[in-house]
Amino acid sequence: MIADAIVLGAGIIGVSTALQLARRGKSVVLVDRRGPGEETSYGNAGLIQREGVVPYGFPQQFGMIFRYALNNRIDAHYHWRAIPRVTSFLAKYWWNSNLSRHQMIARAYAPLIEHSISTHNELIEEAGAQDLIVKQGWTEVFRTSAKRDGELKEAFRLREEYGVSFRELTPVDIAEQEPSLSRDFVGGLKWEDPWSVRDPYALTMAYLRLFEKLGGRFLRGDAKRLSQTASGWRIVAGEGIVDAKDVVVALGPWSDTVTKPLGYRFLVGVKRGYHMHYGTEGGAKLNGWTMDAERGYFLAPMKQGIRLTTGAEFALRDAPKTPVQLDRAEDVARTVFPLGQRLDSDPWMGARPCTPDMMPVIGKAPRHKGLWFGFGHAHHGLTLGPVTGQVLAEAIVGETPLIDISAYRPERFGA
Known part of the structure; x- marks a missing residue:
């Protein structure tokens, strides 16, 4: 199968990203080892937190x-x-939480939050999910x-x-x-x-159905089977092989299963x-x-x-x-x-x-062509799914993103 993009991870971030790419006319294959929305996206408190500008x-x-x-x-x-395993993360998390750093981070984080309701609303209306x-x-x-x-x-x-x-x-x-x-x-x-969302899992599934209506496909597969090719990226999923120019890593806490083998070390x-x-x-x-x-x-x-x-x-x-x-x-x-x-x-x-600076990793990988990251959303995965998907999709297709995403770039961790 040939596609424009592969999205790894079918939580709210991955589904939203795949959907935003499909809305821009791209052929997209969404891949997860489990069913869509069955991991962290399933069980949150169901809030789209427009007020959550301070992480x-x-x-x-x-x-x-x-x-x-x-x-x-x-x-x-x-x-x-x-x-012992999380001391380094906690130490940097504590340092970034001091008053001056925290306020600076909030100012960089706020633009994502400010667009959380509007970007959800577009997808909710298109998906017919208003009852949720x-x-x-x-x-x-x-x-x-x-x-x-x-x-x-x-x-x-x-x-x-x-x-x-x-x-x-x-x-x-x-x-x-x-x-x-x-x-x-x-x-x-x-x-x-x-x-508020009466059933976060049902909302993720509503977005997935809209994605499929636009021609997208969901396949079961293990992200560890991703490999780079001369023209892009390949993964074994479903009953075959998918090739694409671009791949998005939206695996939440499991993103390191892809990033580490490719040489990226994120402190998550x-x-x-x-x-x-x-x-x-x-x-x-x-x-x-x-x-x-x-x-x-x-x-x-x-x-x-x-x-x-x-x-x-x-x-x-x-x-x-x-x-x-x-x-x-x-x-x-x-x-x-x-x-x-x-x-x-x-x-x-x-x-x-x-992440220790409380902001997600969103943007292009610095050392691999066609590799994109969208993970690390902490408590605001549901809140930030559609806006993350939109800015990533815009960057991938060459449009100017809705907001400046440089504050969330992977390079800030020395990646």
Whole structure:
């Protein structure tokens, strides 16, 4: 089979990239060892985070670092055995999270976030996936006035600098918005710009169907079987061989299976996360996406039930599941919302690929013709899928990208 481009990885980033190329008239083959959207893209909190212009940083206060070191929290957990392997990543992540560096990174990161809603909207409308989308923002609720005041101060700064919209919530506002939520909270913050997704997997599949409608093909195959040819790139997939001029590596935390053999060394860490779906008791209803800010877990009203998601687990990518954060979160969540029985037979786990400067790797490989990268989106894979796909597709076909992507170039890691 001859194609214009091969896209490796069928998560939201890879599907979006393949779709954006197909929308520009290119013949594209999308390749993954599993079905589309079955890895990390399956289990997130379902937010298109237009407000998320500041990426999640590493704590800078030593008191907070000490509390995390106790390893008993919901928002972060780590494997002792993984620490020697991830020390270099964590050290650079911590350094990039200092105030001046973090603010500089946010300014470079913001253009991607600013186009997250508009680029999703184009694909949602073309794919006929409007029924999956809720345009009501999401809410943080606070247990203490100190946390509330600190987050509101930051929200005002973000509104002034980046134009994001929010609304302060009183306890009465929270009770009106979420009658089934307990009265444990002193206030809240409603981020008004973001959209929510009732089923992130279903949205990925809707984009895939649009991709196939435009002539694209999905094949099962192992990215390790990629090889360079005199005219481009070749992979054994499905029941045959695919040749193409260009190849995009969008394999998330598994991107190193291709980049390392080609001589590229990216320092990419993994933040693993868990979720579980629940029923409700006593006719309770969760109306919107809600985060218990101090405890660090999320409740989301998905099609499958109430999805409870955890924070970050620092572990080796392929280590066995250790859903202790989920158990901790469930214990707390049951005190503030009447969760019913677990609906899944086993906790879901996904692995978020994270760079130490908190920005994805997007752009052309410096030493190989026709090789492109699109990975490392950390907590914002769903948010940034379509805009990443668009700027990559524009660069590949020779158009001027929607935004300047030089800040995300692979060379910044010495690649």
